[in-house]
Structure formats: structure tokens, C-alpha cells
Amino acid sequence: METKDILKYVDHTLLAQTAKWEDIKALIDDGIKYETASVCIPPGYVAQAREYIGARLPICTVIGFPNGYNTTAVKAFETSDALDNGADEIDMVINIGWAKDGRWDDIENEIRTLKEICGDHILKVIIETCMLTDEEKVKLCEIVTFAGADFIKTSTGFGGGGATFEDVELMVKNVGEGVKVKASGGISGLEDAEKFLEIGAKRLGTSRVVKAAKNAEKQIKEADNSQY
Numbered sequence: 001m002e003t004k005d006i007l008k009y010v011d012h013t014l015l016a017q018t019a020k021w022e023d024i025k026a027l028i029d030d031g032i033k034y035e036t037a038s039v040c041i042p043p044g045y046v047a048q049a050r051e052y053i054g055a056r057l058p059i060c061t062v063i064g065f066p067n068g069y070n071t072t073a074v075k076a077f078e079t080s081d082a083l084d085n086g087a088d089e090i091d092m093v094i095n096i097g098w099a100k101d102g103r104w105d106d107i108e109n110e111i112r113t114l115k116e117i118c119g120d121h122i123l124k125v126i127i128e129t130c131m132l133t134d135e136e137k138v139k140l141c142e143i144v145t146f147a148g149a150d151f152i153k154t155s156t157g158f159g160g161g162g163a164t165f166e167d168v169e170l171m172v173k174n175v176g177e178g179v180k181v182k183a184s185g186g187i188s189g190l191e192d193a194e195k196f197l198e199i200g201a202k203r204l205g206t207s208r209v210v211k212a213a214k215n216a217e218k219q220i221k222e223a224d225n226s227q228y
Contacts, residue, residue: 001194003213004035009197011060011089011182011205013040015157024049030210032057038089040205043082050086060089060124063114066158068093068128072110079117089122090114091182091205093156096128099136104143111147124151124182124203129171130161137167138174145176151203155185162186165199172200 012031014023024045031039038058041049046061053059063078064070070078079090092114098106115123125147127140144152152171154163162185171181183196184205189212193204 001197003190003209003216006190006193006197006204006209007034007036007213009202009204010034010036010193010209011038011040011091011184011203012036012210013157013184013205013207015040015042015062015065019045021045021048025052027207028053028057030214034210034213036210037203040089040091043078043085043087046082046087047085058088059086060091060122061087062126062156063090063092064095065091065093065126066156068095068126069097070095072113075110076113076117079114083118083121087121089124090118091124091126091153093126093128094140096131099127099132099140104139107140108143108147111144111149115148122150124153125149126153126156126184128156128159129154129164129167130159134170137170141171141174141179142176145179149179151180151182153182153184153203153205155205157185157205159185163196163201165195168196168201169199 014027024041028039038060040060043061049059061082064075094107125144154167163183168183180202182203183201187193187206189208193209
């Protein structure tokens with residue numbers, strides 16, 4: 001798979017607490033240049049990013065991030081606010097404690113509430129796989145499908161673990177029709193990214209694929225210059 005084809009699946013991501021507008025702007029510029037699926041940025045920068053980007057690139061942002069234990073009302077407000085500010089896609093974090101308690105109806109209702117707010121906008125549901133048993137992951141694949149979300153996503157990247165090939169394979173096998181899988185957290189580069197896509201992921205949350213593409217361009221340029 002060519003690098004440009006991998007980049008089309010990438011949510012080019014910067015969610016560090018210390019991210020400044022200068023950093024977000026650089027991320028956006030790279031997202032536009034390399035034609036990524038979107039840029040995924042903190043909610044506080046969405047309005048500024050929308051003004052800067054115009055219609056050149058979709059904006060993704062996060063809700064209930066990274067811990068997921070906000071109330072549904074708070075997540076609903078965050079979602080409405082993000083969409084009003086110009087977000088195109090929403091990545092929400094489930095209440096992981098509810099999953100551990102077996103409160104599946106509450107999780108489903110929360111996802112359904114946010115999807116109703118999103119309407120035609122894409123909703124991705126982060127389940128934080130590193131904190132779950134395989135049985136819980138399978139159950140959440142069912143819940144996300146029943147609730148009508150567009151994607152189920154492995155990880156926040158802040159929970160102590162990221163996407164694994166085994167988890168993505170499990171999720172691809174257990175989601176219902178129309179629900180896609182996003183692998184996020186710990187994707188090391190182009191080789192990793194390509195394998196996640198090969199096993200069925202339809203989005204990748206990472207900044208490293210763009211970095212790898214930039215490094216490859218730099219090496220080609222240096223090689224060309226060395227010939228003269």
C-alpha cells in the first residue's frame with residue numbers, strides 16, 4: 001500500500017495538554033498537505049481551527065476525554081458545543097466504570113443520545129481496550145452497533161495502552177453492519193498502520209504516519225542532493 005493511500009485513513013492527531021495554537025496550526029497544515037482523513041484536536045481549538053481551515057479538511061474533536069466519567073448531560077453539551085464551533089467528527093469516551101458495573105443500557109443510551117445530537121456527523125466511540133476484558137470488548141461492539149454510532153475506537157492514548165492487532169481483529173469480527181473500527185494509540189509508523197488497515201481498521205488515530213511520510217520525503221531529497 002502506498003503512503004498516500006494510508007494517509008487517507010489517518011485522523012492526524014494532537015491531544016497533548018500542552019498543545020499550543022502554533023502546534024495545532026502546524027498539525028493542520030500537515031493534514032491539508034498530506035490529505036489525511038481529518039485532524040483530531042482539543043475542543044478548545046475547534047472554532048479557531050475551523051476559521052483557519054475553512055472547508056479544506058474535516059475537524060475531529062474529543063468528548064468526555066480522556067477518562068469518560070463525565071455525566072451524559074455534560075457529554076451532550078460538549079458535543080453540541082463542538083459541532084456549533086465547527087467540528088465535523090466526534091470521538092467520545094464511554095464511562096468505563098459503567099462497563100465494569102455491567103450498566104450496558106446506560107452506555108447504550110449515552111451513545112444514542114450523542115448520536116442523535118451528531119445527526120449526519122460521524123460519531124466514534126472510544127472504549128479504552130487496555131482496561132477491558134475480551135468479553136467486555138465484545139459486548140461493547142454490540143452496544144455501539146445497537147446505539148447507531150459510526151465507529152468503535154480502541155483507545156484514548158492516555159490510558160496506559162493503545163491499539164493492538166488482536167483487539168482490532170476482535171472488534172472487526174464483532175461489530176455489526178455499518179460500524180467501522182478505528183485503531184488509535186501506539187501506532188508506530190507506516191508498517192504498523194498498513195497492518196491495522198489490512199486486518200480491517202478503517203481509521204487510524206496517530207501523528208506518526210505523517211511524520212513517517214515527512215521523513216521519507218526528507219530522505220529522498222537528501223539522496224537527490226547528494227548526487228550533485
